[in-house]
Amino acid sequence: MKMPKDLEAAFNSQLTMELEAANSYLQISAWFATQNLNGMASWMRQQATEERTHAVMFLDFILDRGGEATIGQVPAPTASFGSPLDAFESALVQEKAVTEAIHQLYRAAEQADDISSIPFLQGFITEQIEEEATVSAIADRLRLAEGQSGALFLLDNELGGRSGG
Ligand SMILES: [Fe+2]
Numbered sequence: 001m002k003m004p005k006d007l008e009a010a011f012n013s014q015l016t017m018e019l020e021a022a023n024s025y026l027q028i029s030a031w032f033a034t035q036n037l038n039g040m041a042s043w044m045r046q047q048a049t050e051e052r053t054h055a056v057m058f059l060d061f062i063l064d065r066g067g068e069a070t071i072g073q074v075p076a077p078t079a080s081f082g083s084p085l086d087a088f089e090s091a092l093v094q095e096k097a098v099t100e101a102i103h104q105l106y107r108a109a110e111q112a113d114d115i116s117s118i119p120f121l122q123g124f125i126t127e128q129i130e131e132e133a134t135v136s137a138i139a140d141r142l143r144l145a146e147g148q149s150g151a152l153f154l155l156d157n158e159l160g161g162r163s164g165g
């Protein structure tokens with residue numbers, strides 16, 4: 001069953017937001033590279049790839065539902081940060097905004113009685129819990145490491161060893 005047009009527009013906004021998140025992570029990754037924190041740079045780059053995968057999942061879902069997938073305007077991401085903690089905190093703010101947007105989308109799907117969207121969106125609701133927890137835990141560890149370059153390099157090394165997406 002085709003999804004209603006206004007719900008399709010909301011799905012397209014989410015598709016655009018996932019691309020915005022991808023760009024933002026890629027930009028944070030570039031900033032970490034300039035700080036010679038290559039583990040964190042690589043972690044952020046993987047995160048960017050994951051966000052792009054989310055965008056493609058939304059795009060495919062819209063198409064599978066017989067809709068038109070349209071990418072909207074993606075604003076330029078923040079390019080410089082005061083500290084590694086500042087960069088991770090900015091990523092956390094973004095993840096929280098994505099969580100809120102997905103919750104809104106879920107409410108819109110419920111309101112439209114679009115049952116076919118529900119399981120797809122539930123997958124993202126669960127994913128966001130994980131995303132927020134991961135970024136928040138790293139921010140906490142950076143707070144603990146404050147002023148200790150040894151601890152910072154250890155964490156950088158650990159994050160550089162992240163496997164998969
Ligand atoms: Fe995402």
Ligand SMILES: [Fe+2]
Pocket residue numbers: 021051095098131
């Ligand atoms: Fe994310």
